[in-house]
Amino acid sequence: MNGAVARPLGAVMLDLAGTVPTDAEREMLRHAQTGGVILFARNYESPGQLRELTGGIRRLREPELLIAVDHEGGRVQRFQSGFTRIPAMSEIGKLLPAEQAHRAAYCAGLVIAVELISHGLDFSFAPVLDVDYGRSSAIGTRAFSSDPARIGELAGAFMQGLRNGGAASVGKHFPGHGFVQADSHVAAPVDERALAELERSDLVPYARLIPRGLDAVMPAHVIYPRVDARPAGFSPRWLKEILRGRLGFR
Incomplete structure (x- = not known):
């Protein structure tokens, strides 16, 4: 795995209520089981405030906690004022010729990485x-x-942009969230497709990007009952047998 994701840390990633951690939050962040922090729009006021926040989090302990964000572009971009507005990935996917889309995906990944790391x-x-x-x-x-x-082609270009900008890549939502209507943030979606069908479709991007060094994978909170009764994120079949065993993710 990329060194940025491979530090020896706890398994829990926490969030914060506001723009400055409370004393109670600092205590939780110092706990041995804490591995990182995910930031949201509520944690952001300005570029200077964000640098102060992340610097303070890093000074809390050694090894330093990982600090991450959902910053994809389009409607999922937590930091906006002071940051480059990245288009939705669907807009990049519509570009022709293919070389233009590939370049746009690469540049989106590069800009996201450079701005976040800075x-x-x-x-x-x-x-x-x-x-x-x-x-x-x-x-x-x-x-x-x-x-x-x-998807595999454009996400691969995006991933290369992230890598060249110094950031890790996190493919999501394994094995695929696009076929279900329910939002897994508020419901428990069920995808009735068989594994063979998923292998011909949703798993294709993972099969292409894992050999290219995809750094991490975020599983979907979706149940695929024809594969396993448990949601993918809690399923040894999905995570060990299929993701690690068949697809070779390490």
């Missing part, structure tokens, strides 16, 4: 590898395309 963060939870089936309001324009192969 403000004291380690990475964004990106790229989105979900297939746009036109069914999921939670995914929608966050997806590059309805074509799994095109």
Whole structure:
């Protein structure tokens, strides 16, 4: 794994209520089981305030906590004022010729990485590898395309941009959130497709990017009952047998 994600840390990632950690939050961040912090729009006022916040978090302990954010572009970009506005990935996916889309995806990843790292963060939870089936309001324009192969190509360029900018890549939402209508933030979506169908579609971007060094994977809070009764994020079948065993993720 990328060194930015491989520090020996706890397994829990916490969030903060505001722009400055409270005493209670600082205590939780120092706990041995804490591995990182995810920031949201509520934690951001200005570039200077963000640098002060991340610097303070880093000074809390050794090894330093990981600091991350959902900063994909489009409607999922937590820091806006003072940051480059990145288009939705679906807009990049529509560009022609293919070389133009590839370049735009690379540049989006590079800009995101450089801006986040210069403000004291380690990475964004990106790229989105979900297939746009036109069914999921939670995914929608966050997806590059309805074509799994095109997603793999453009997300690969985006990933290279992140890497050249010094940030890790996090593919999400494994094995795929695009086919279900319910939003997994507020419900428990169920995808009734068989594994063979998922392998021909949603798993294609992962199969292409894992050999290229995809640093991390965020599982979907989706149940695929024809594969396992548990949500993917709690499923040894999905995480050990399929992600690590078949796809070779390390």
